[in-house]
Amino acid sequence: MDAFSLQRADDIDAAIAAAQQPGAAFIGGGTNLLDLMKGGVAHPLKLIDITRIAALGNIETLPDGGLRIGALVRNSDAANHALVRTRYPLLTQALLAGASPQLRNMATVGGNLMQRTRCAYFYDTAFAQCNKRAPGSGCAAREGFNRMHAILGASAQCVAVNPSDMSVALAALDATVQVRGPRSARAIPIAQFHRLPADRPDQDTTLAPGELITSVDLPPPAFSDHTHYLKLRDRASYAFALVSAAVALQLDGQRVRAARIALGGVAHKPWRASRAEQHLAGHTLDAATLRSAAAAELAQAQPLSGNTFKVELAQRAIVRATMLAAGSPVTHISGINGTSGTGERA
Ligand code: SF4
8 A cells, every 4th residue: 555644634625635636635424445455446635534524414304305315424324314215225225235234334425435346357456457456457347257347338448347236226217426626615426426438438437536425315205115235146145236226116016107217237327217117107016118128228229248148137127026016926038039937046
């Protein structure tokens, strides 16, 4: 780990002022940044400890009926807050699917948004080729071990995926990220907060240098009654998603009035499944409709040598999570890509 200086900030203005120099970085829970520093991947010259800023640690109702979750709220506290559990159960489910209890007790909501995309070649400096860590060096994953990597929205430069469960739920819930910079504050819709890699895979978000996340705002709850977060992974806990699906529905009986669906583990950012949503809106939830909605979303998939299985897995995740959100028993899901199987396999 390289040498760095540490400055503690007592309020938001002091934190932002301290961050206006090259090489400065904010630190909250530190559950990702410290790993990156110890591994020689991140080299901040100065850390600004924001954990003493009380104004960033609140959960409060907004005048429009929405909910503001401060950037320093711990993941476990956000998941278990009464207003989150009752009004945004999708967020609670996603938060509790992430990491381990110890990490959730330490990690913050703002830090969860800022965690870097996951790729073994990025985290291991023994590999010279990684456009995210060393721009212009190439991408070892494209022709290497890419089972965990992207099937949607990738570029020739990078095929890494965003690892956050929380952010997938926030994408489905149309959250807004509130940030403060040295001159002004701005609100960034969650869909515009994380980036696809394009030709700048070194940039995971649209946050400008020196800007501080102050809160995540949720709109008034309109999708509380029918939600489900489904995380498919290699082991039951403490594993990143191969594919995840966050689904929130408004139903008239079995007819879908509106659907919000986002996928995790498939792209450089949480992937809003707009095509699937459009296919479901106004239709009765039956197997054929669900399968065609999932197929429409994944028609744009471009799998790599090691993750073709994710194309079908993502479709099954959409189907299963939507059925569970609707309260339908998941007994048999077949016909996706001409294959058959049970929901249990997904
Ligand atoms: Fe680096 Fe992205 Fe390629 Fe992984 S996928 S090696 S993070 S450029």
